[in-house]
Amino acid sequence: MKFTKEHEWLRVEGDLVVVGITEHAAEALGDVVFVELPEPETVVAAGSEVCVIESVKAASDILAPVEGEIVAVNEKLSDNPGLVNEDPMGDAWFFKMKIDDLAVLDDFMDEDEYKDMIG
Amino acid sequence: MSDLLRLPLHELHVGLGGKMVPFAGYEMPVQYPAGVMKEHLHTRAAAGLFDVSHMGQVILRPRADMADLALALERLMPVDVLGLGQGRQRYGLFTDDTGGILDDLMFANRGNHFFLVVNAARKGHDFAHLQRHLAEVATVEVQGERALLALQGPLAEAALSRLEPGVAAMKFMDSAIFLTEFGEIWVSRSGYTGEDGFEISVHPGGATELARALLAMEEVLPIGLGARDSLRLEAGLCLYGHDIDETTSPVEAGLTWAIQKARRAGGAREGGFPGAARILGELDEGPERLRVGLRPAGRAPMREGTALYATDGTPLGAVTSGGFGPSVGEPVAMGYVPAAHAAIGSALEGEVRGKRLPVTVAAMPFHPTHYKR
The missing domain is CATH 3.30.1360.120 (Probable tRNA modification gtpase trme; domain 1)
Structure with missing residues (x-):
């Protein structure tokens, strides 16, 4: 598993990248009450806003970690946004992307580096 | 910090x-x-x-009798102070000459003095306001500790x-x-x-x-x-600086219940508070705009600042407080719209992240209140 500075985790599943937010991020957001998912089959640029998470406190964005095509979204989050707090690193993935070259993931942090970053 | x-x-x-x-x-x-x-x-x-x-607590102790002090407080608020019995508390509003709200507060008649609780962000203002207007009839004793x-x-x-x-x-x-x-x-x-x-x-x-x-x-x-x-x-309650401020009148804010009969047209002590002309006029003819409850149709909260539109695209106003209501299980909000759009059930739109989403004017409180009457 890889991690971004924006507190997202990236997991390789076959030729796809699954994206979610870390436990640390979910805790900081507080109770999540609404998730706006992207449209599947959209091509997104790295750093573009693809999801919105609303917690009891505020709205925040999830950015596309790399350029690619959104091929699946986790509809479970629409009905049960609280899943983000219950299982952020597992069931509460946000979307799956198809990217040209999985090697770009090497640039992201591994778990130890991420843990160092959040202290 | x-x-x-x-x-x-x-x-x-x-x-x-x-x-x-x-x-x-x-x-x-x-x-x-x-x-x-x-x-x-x-x-x-x-x-x-x-x-x-963090809220401001202050005792107003009359220099002579309580009635003089009550009448002096009535010159600052469109509220019946004289009629408040001993051992009772009431909601009050300091108004300005334009009929705007300077702060909202609680005041209690404790027999030989009044005890006031005012908003944290307004306490400096309020203490000075009280000192300026009441020094002749009362001592203003801030309970800072x-x-x-x-x-x-x-x-x-x-x-x-x-x-x-x-x-x-x-x-x-x-x-x-x-x-x-x-x-x-x-x-x-x-x-x-x-x-x-x-x-x-x-x-x-x-x-x-x-x-x-x-x-x-x-x-x-x-x-x-x-x-x-x-x-x-x-509970549909106002937060000062968000849902009410100097630009909103008590009538626009839907706080007419806080203006007792004695201070209204034909009452025993009609008017005589800052902004009386506007406030009594709005009580008589209805205000141009009103604070309303809002229920977004979807799950996306409409937070403070969300622009509100009529379904034909006419800009109407904005959300002043909004978020997710944990007991309601859905987003809830309040904001100001012209009186013509303020009826319960009116269909409006709120703009969230560039998208106009449906929202309906709804009764407040959003969750039933449980006061011990």
């Missing part, structure tokens, strides 16, 4: 795992480890303890009466003083959550012990500012 002030219960909050944030110049707990949602629901189901010591706790929820009476049995006999908006092991406590049966409950002013020497005694009870959890905000929003 070095330039922020700390309140008497600071160490207690930190010890409880409270997440401290700057608020109105103080370090305040926004939530505890339970989180906003659980804290909110616990308050509605059992009892929540809030530290609201005292802590203020709120115990709210259906089990608040059971919890507090274990420490002071006398509170059980109090009714909504009663105000009383009790001598307890925590020193003298000044109790009112009131709050800002829509639930039954108490607000308790206590000397700093007894504040932490009182809070600990309440928190030791099974039904009481500490509640932060986050849940305080969602609770008052569901």
Whole structure:
């Protein structure tokens, strides 16, 4: 598993990248009450806003970690946004992307580096 | 947060795992480890303890008699002060000459003086306002040291009466003083959550012990500012600086219930408060715009600042408070719209992240209130 500075985790599943937010991020957001998912089959640029998470406190964005095509979204989050707090690193993935070259993931942090970053 | 002030219960909050944030110049707990949602629901189901010591507490002691002071206060508020009985508390509003709201407050008649609680962000203004207008008839005694706790929820009476049995006999908006092991406590049966409950002013020497005694009870959890905000929003109550301010009149804000008959046209002491021409005019003819409750159709919260439109695209106003209502289970909001769009059931649109989403004008409170009348 890889991690971004924006507190997202990236997991390789076959030729796809699954994206979610870390436990640390979910805790900081507080109770999540609404998730706006992207449209599947959209091509997104790295750093573009693809999801919105609303917690009891505020709205925040999830950015596309790399350029690619959104091929699946986790509809479970629409009905049960609280899943983000219950299982952020597992069931509460946000979307799956198809990217040209999985090697770009090497640039992201591994778990130890991420843990160092959040202290 | 070095330039922020700390309140008497600071160490207690930190010890409880409270997440401290700057608020109105103080370090305040926004939530505890339970989180906003659980804290909110616990308050509605059992009892929540809030530290609201940042609010301003002041005693107005008459130089001559209480009636003179009551009439002087009536020159600052469109509210019946003279008619408030001993041991009773009432909601009040300081208005300005344009009919705008300078602050909202609670005031209690405690026999030989009035006790006022005003908003934290407005206390400097309010103390100066009182000093300027009332110095001839009263001494203005700021209670800068005292802590203020709120115990709210259906089990608040059971919890507090274990420490002071006398509170059980109090009714909504009663105000009383009790001598307890925590020193003298000044109790009112009131709050800002829509639930039954108490607000308790206590000397700093007894504040932490009182809070600990309440928190030791099974039904009481500490509640932060986050849940305080969602609770008052569901109760349809205004937050000064957001839902009401100098640009909104009490009539626009839907606070006409706070303007008793004695101060209205034809009343015993009609007018005679700042902004009377506008406020009495709006009572007679209706205001141009009104604060309304809003229920977004989808799950996306419409937060403060969300622009509101008619379904034909005409701009109408904006959301002044909004978020997710944990007890309602859906987003709720309030905001101002022209009177023609203010009827319950009116279909509007709110713009969230560039998209116009349906929202309906709805009755407030969003969650039924449970005051002990």
